[in-house]
Amino acid sequence: MLVTQQPVLRRFWYPVIPADRLADQPVPFTLLGTNLVLFRDGTGKATALIDRCCHRTAKLSKGWLEQGNIVCPYHGWTYDGAGKCVRVPQRPDYKAAAEPGKGIAVEAFRCAERYGVVWVALEEPLRDIPELPEYDDPAYRRVFEFYEPWEAPGLRIMENSFDNAHFSYVHKESFGIVEEPEPVQPRLEPHPAGFVMYADVPVKNPDIQKGNLGIASDRTVRHYEKTWWMPFSRKMKVTYPNGLVHIIMTLTAPIDDRRSQVIQFLLRTDSEAEAPAANLIKFDRQVTHEDMTILEACDWDVPLSMTGELHMPTDRPGLEMRRMLAKLLAEHGEAEIRRDGPVSKPPSTSLATAAE
Amino acid sequence: MLNNRQPVLRRFWYPVMSVAMVDEGPKPFTLLGERIVIWKDADGRYIAMADRCPHRSAALSKGWVDGNAIVCPYHGWAYDHAGTCVRVPQRPESNGLKGQAVQSFACEERYGHVWVALGEPLAPIPDWPEETGAGYRRIDQFYERWNCAGFRLMENSFDSAHINFVHRNTFGDIKNPEPPARTLERFDHGFVSRADLPVLNNALQKKNLRDASDTTVRHSTSTWYMPFVRRLHIRYPSGLDHIIITAATPVADDACQVVQFCFRNDTEEQAKAADIIAFDRRVTEEDREILESTEFDVALEASANVELHMPSDQPGLLMRRMLLELLAAHGETEQTGHYRRQLAAE
Numbered sequence: 001m002l003v004t005q006q007p008v009l010r011r012f013w014y015p016v017i018p019a020d021r022l023a024d025q026p027v028p029f030t031l032l033g034t035n036l037v038l039f040r041d042g043t044g045k046a047t048a049l050i051d052r053c054c055h056r057t058a059k060l061s062k063g064w065l066e067q068g069n070i071v072c073p074y075h076g077w078t079y080d081g082a083g084k085c086v087r088v089p090q091r092p093d094y095k096a097a098a099e100p101g102k103g104i105a106v107e108a109f110r111c112a113e114r115y116g117v118v119w120v121a122l123e124e125p126l127r128d129i130p131e132l133p134e135y136d137d138p139a140y141r142r143v144f145e146f147y148e149p150w151e152a153p154g155l156r157i158m159e160n161s162f163d164n165a166h167f168s169y170v171h172k173e174s175f176g177i178v179e180e181p182e183p184v185q186p187r188l189e190p191h192p193a194g195f196v197m198y199a200d201v202p203v204k205n206p207d208i209q210k211g212n213l214g215i216a217s218d219r220t221v222r223h224y225e226k227t228w229w230m231p232f233s234r235k236m237k238v239t240y241p242n243g244l245v246h247i248i249m250t251l252t253a254p255i256d257d258r259r260s261q262v263i264q265f266l267l268r269t270d271s272e273a274e275a276p277a278a279n280l281i282k283f284d285r286q287v288t289h290e291d292m293t294i295l296e297a298c299d300w301d302v303p304l305s306m307t308g309e310l311h312m313p314t315d316r317p318g319l320e321m322r323r324m325l326a327k328l329l330a331e332h333g334e335a336e337i338r339r340d341g342p343v344s345k346p347p348s349t350s351l352a353t354a355a356e
Numbered sequence: 357m358l359n360n361r362q363p364v365l366r367r368f369w370y371p372v373m374s375v376a377m378v379d380e381g382p383k384p385f386t387l388l389g390e391r392i393v394i395w396k397d398a399d400g401r402y403i404a405m406a407d408r409c410p411h412r413s414a415a416l417s418k419g420w421v422d423g424n425a426i427v428c429p430y431h432g433w434a435y436d437h438a439g440t441c442v443r444v445p446q447r448p449e450s451n452g453l454k455g456q457a458v459q460s461f462a463c464e465e466r467y468g469h470v471w472v473a474l475g476e477p478l479a480p481i482p483d484w485p486e487e488t489g490a491g492y493r494r495i496d497q498f499y500e501r502w503n504c505a506g507f508r509l510m511e512n513s514f515d516s517a518h519i520n521f522v523h524r525n526t527f528g529d530i531k532n533p534e535p536p537a538r539t540l541e542r543f544d545h546g547f548v549s550r551a552d553l554p555v556l557n558n559a560l561q562k563k564n565l566r567d568a569s570d571t572t573v574r575h576s577t578s579t580w581y582m583p584f585v586r587r588l589h590i591r592y593p594s595g596l597d598h599i600i601i602t603a604a605t606p607v608a609d610d611a612c613q614v615v616q617f618c619f620r621n622d623t624e625e626q627a628k629a630a631d632i633i634a635f636d637r638r639v640t641e642e643d644r645e646i647l648e649s650t651e652f653d654v655a656l657e658a659s660a661n662v663e664l665h666m667p668s669d670q671p672g673l674l675m676r677r678m679l680l681e682l683l684a685a686h687g688e689t690e691q692t693g694h695y696r697r698q699l700a701a702e
Binding site: 052055073091104 | 515520645649665667
């Protein structure tokens, strides 16, 4: 599936930048192949406009901010957070149109701030940003981990997150048990955001994790509750036998057909004194680099149909994602677009049956 | 307009590289998507031809010059200035092949540069008398690839309104952004435009212009030579001439080769060439930063409604009109992605 060629994917909220990284400078961001400029308007509200001046097409992100308005670097035409042109310096008598949607303007997109992240939807969203009650729960502390582009599509990153069979191989240096490759079968349940998966997975507990978890044994068990936030984000809630909860939020935005921008942060029920953030980040970085190495080596054009790749029972969450995405496309009258063109048959909606 | 799809653009002269580059040996260049080789034969002729041996398609620019022939590096077939194969080493008894084997193109040396026209030229290479004029020197300034349409650089050159913003850190006054008036006079394949531009005079320029004041006025006479060459004649109040020739030689739809040199009526003792280049370098980098962020498929047809305009855009709008007239006069329509997008939207 080429994400830039599926208009319905424009109808979701995507996490584009950690909120504290959007300050007094405009920032360019490419979302589903659309060039955006992100900035804070005069009221401090996060704003996303098309990164193209309507005069001579120069990128507004190369300009600067003046009282929360963005100034085009080519001729100084100035736009407010709604995209309305408020100043044409060459015409001091210029007055911006009073009526919204009239006069000189560039396209503005829906932009929201939640969970310390700026979210953008290119078109009317089909659903809200999912709930994350732990974010405001005082029992949890927040640990920011990283913000970076990956050379992999969101669907690969999501499938990987819900795949119990890859631990023994991809993560054999960190927590996977290489001697026990037979995976735990996941249990899936419906969820408003996408689906939720449960699994209790035995893992290695290396020295760094003994400190991070306060668990001294060489092995432990992760009680997973992973929620897929359709289409390209996930909440991974891990409860350890000692009651510690470690939530990894992995929020990704599709840059184009091949690349994703990834934001990762933690919510934890322990304290900095018990487990320093630097050590948590160190271990999770090792794990995510292990994933990244493999995911960047996979084909970015992921098929939604059953054909094209082989499958096994632990692939079910990924196949369910493909089925639900195929259903979404079908409901919006879209054929799946692949590298070689549209898939001629409308996507089948009975993939789960085929998988079983 | 997508350059490569407008055959009439092949009928103009473009500077492609300095003679010094060609004197080192055959060099490749891509002009309007056409891969060519530039070389110099033993008689001193500069030659442009297709960069492709007709035997196994190897690039002749990877070969060498032997007397009055360029030798293909693959099997040694050799071609003269007209593109005739004069030697096939595997058949010593033959004297090459009959007829033209490799397409050759019009090629001239002017102003220390090699100029090429892929088709029958519609206009001559411009005459700039300063090349041989008493008291003038020529300074070669830039030779580099820009990732924007050549048209964008041409339009920018005649746009008084961009100076106060793009060049705010060099000579533009951002506090006084209202552009001065500009005249426009058409000729057959271009126009002349005059404007008096009040500008700031920074430290380096005080030295270069030998003028200590903080502001000065540029009396500028700019000439557009259709499609992608401009001459900017700046006369400072002291009588100093700074004449910049800039070509945005079209490489591809989205890239041009910038060839820039200048004429000055002062001496190296009065203003070092290195300092003059240094100032123009900063100015040029400022333009490049912005122009490389623009879309390359510039809509010539105003009805496409792709861009908005203001009065100071007149020169760029006249360029668009004149290019449309040129296309029409040669039976071409504008090739662009904009109408397709428009139709899709409807």
